[in-house]
Amino acid sequence: MKLPICVFDAKNAVLCPQCEGKVDSGDLTRADVDASIILANTAKSNNDIENFTLFSCKEFDGNFVLFLAKNDIMTIRQSRTLYRLLQDQFKGKIWLVEADETDKKFIEDLFFPTKILSINSVWAPGEIQKTKAVVSGKWTPRFPIDTEKVIKIVKSARNLDIEIEFEDKR
Known part of the structure; x- marks a missing residue:
């Protein structure tokens, strides 16, 4: 160990x-x-x-x-x-x-076993990086992963502003 x-x-x-x-x-x-x-x-x-x-x-x-x-x-x-x-x-x-690991792999690990369809990063004016993750499927109240916690963890651990979107809109 x-x-x-x-x-x-x-x-x-x-x-x-x-x-x-x-x-x-x-x-x-x-x-x-x-x-x-x-x-x-x-x-x-x-x-x-x-x-x-x-x-x-x-x-x-x-x-x-x-x-x-x-x-x-x-x-x-x-x-x-x-x-x-x-x-x-x-x-x-x-x-x-x-x-x-890369930021992309880090985010995918946090969402396991849910499939991430895409993770895209864009740079906004003022050297601000925005990241968007598109999650497979549709959000339901029974979705097993607390997306708010994932947002906080990604911000704290990697200093990334992330937006989470689902493939099928609510």
Whole structure:
């Protein structure tokens, strides 16, 4: 398991002076530490998690965005049981995204399993970038993804102003 903090620290839920220094300097966030501890504790009962690589975790209004390796995301998405197990460990909703990916891939990961038809960016006067994502299908009250949360996460994590539109108008 690869984590932002030492694996020993994560398993014991106590930070060594080196990791404590990274938190104090701002290199690591409290969400990085919490997510590392949660994954290490969950790995004790689930061997799939033992091979995970967590690059970082960001918290936005009770939403936890986990930046993981591509294979780890696939493992979680193929097992509803594993997803629920992880979701139950966090205080808020978890969002799984690939680390070091493009803005387009980041947005697609947030909308998984919903299909994104297109993502377009335009530059407005004053160096302002506007991004529009067109989602497959029709919006209904039962749509599984809170689009307002996605807008806030994209703005906070990538500093992009995004507009979400559905293929079929309401």
